[in-house]
Amino acid sequence: MAKIVVEGLKYRYPLSQKLALNDISFEINEGEFIGIIGANGAGKSTLCQALTGIVPLFFKGDYGGRVIIDDVEVAKSNLSEISLKIGMVFQNPFTQITGSKLTVYEEVAFGLENMGFEREEMKRRIDDALMLLDLYRHKDKNPFDLSGGQMQRLAIASIIAMQPKIIVLDEPTSQLDPQGSNEVFKAVSDLKKKGITVIMVEHKVEKLSEYADRIMLLHDGRLIDFDTPSKIFSKDDLKDYGVVEPVFTRYCKKIGLKDERGLYPVTLDEAVNLVVKKREHNS
Ligand SMILES: Nc1ncnc2c1ncn2[C@@H]1O[C@H](COP(=O)(O)OP(=O)(O)OP(=O)(O)O)[C@@H](O)[C@H]1O
Ligand SMILES: [Mg+2]
Structure with a gap:
């Protein structure tokens, strides 16, 4: 737990x-x-x-x-x-x-190597982490050739490999x-x-x-x-x-669009759903 x-x-x-x-x-x-x-x-x-x-x-x-x-x-x-x-x-x-690592794969391996995992377990963890972060197809690239978003996902993958x-x-x-x-x-x-x-x-x-x-x-x-x-x-x-607040919430606060609990929508979907509901209620 x-x-x-x-x-x-x-x-x-x-x-x-x-x-x-x-x-x-x-x-x-x-x-x-x-x-x-x-x-x-x-x-x-x-x-x-x-x-x-x-x-x-x-x-x-x-x-x-x-x-x-x-x-x-x-x-x-x-x-x-x-x-x-x-x-x-x-x-x-x-x-x-x-x-110091030449590939995305080795970068994720780094933390695991320090923890002394055996080869098979390491490979399984690295593959799983790279798949989950959608980086498997970049596994042989140099980490510094990644985009910012990919690089941040690599940082997350290195953490996730520790499970x-x-x-x-x-x-x-x-x-x-x-x-x-x-x-x-x-x-x-x-x-x-x-x-x-x-x-x-x-x-x-x-x-x-x-x-x-x-x-x-x-x-x-x-x-x-x-x-x-x-x-x-x-x-x-x-x-x-x-x-x-989110832009949708700010707008809804301005026009007083809130639900029956007195709460404002926080996403576009919620705002649209609330408008539809109010329209149905009024018609
Ligand atoms: N290393 C440090 N030594 C002394 N004071 C620190 C240190 N790091 C943060 N503080 C102080 O602790 C308080 C909380 O800082 P913290 O960095 O946790 O805020 P934050 O919400 O993350 O801010 P930000 O949005 O700028 O990242 C602040 O008053 C800050 O000046
Ligand atoms: Mg901070």
């Missing part, structure tokens, strides 16, 4: 005056797709690091509360044990490529063009279909609303709200947290 339980999590970076994470508690169930949003400095990256153990096992500082993954308390574990349960993908695909049950992605599309972003979103939704828990920091709220089961809103180190995309983006004080 890859369930995540966070209880009263507090963290202050060394030499910093301010709490980067301030009394955060939540639970994430196995197989959920979770989005994390919030203004610059809200604590999104720090929270990702706390989930993957980088905080406090690598970054020291003042730490309180608990992060528990699969009944294991992260702060009392070690990074290699945690990396089997939860993998992390960063913003910049270039910095995640080793730079973690949870993957955390910190703004994985922010350096990609629209095509690359779409590729990464598609890849990540395929991971969810495989039962992997996905936690993704993302500013592209239109896309996030399409895919996320729930969205976490952070501000100034605090957890402001954690709910479905329509509940989060129907809030009327989003501006206070430096967040904007």
Whole structure:
């Protein structure tokens, strides 16, 4: 059971005056797709690091509360044990490529070699990861000859080859063009279909609303709200947290188009369905 339980999590970076994470508690169930949003400095990256153990096992500082993954308390574990349960993908695909491997295949093999898997098991894992990320046909290419979207998918494949049950992605599309972003979103939704828990920091709220089961809103180190995309983006004080709603939601808010629960649509499909429903109701 890859369930995540966070209880009263507090963290202050060394030499910093301010709490980067301030009394955060939540639970994430196995197989959920979770989005994390919030203004610059809200604590999104720090929270990702706390989930993957980088905080406090690598970054020291003042730490309180608990992060528990699969009944294991992260702060009392070690990074290699945690990396089997939860993998992390960063913003910049270039910095995640080793730079020393000549092919995409060898790049994915790198992490596994370090973990001492036997040949057959390694090959099976690499093939599976490359297929899942739609990179198998590029397996003999040099990683640096890939597009941005392909390179970011390679970073994800290298993590997936470790077969973690949870993957955390910190703004994985922010350096990609629209095509690359779409590729990464598609890849990540395929991971969810495989039962992997996905936690993704993302500013592209239109896309996030399409895919996320729930969205976490952070501000100034605090957890402001954690709910479905329509509940989060129907809030009327989003501006206070430096967040904007999806363009469809903004438009619906302007014209007062909401459902019977008082919630605004967050995707184009939802907006169209609501208009059709209202028309049928009125005719
Ligand atoms: N290495 C560090 N040392 C000291 N303070 C840090 C460090 N990294 C982040 N902080 C501080 O911790 C707080 C949370 O930062 P964090 O990077 O987690 O925010 P974020 O929501 O990811 O922001 P962004 O949208 O800019 O990526 C900020 O006040 C930031 O200045
Ligand atoms: Mg960040």
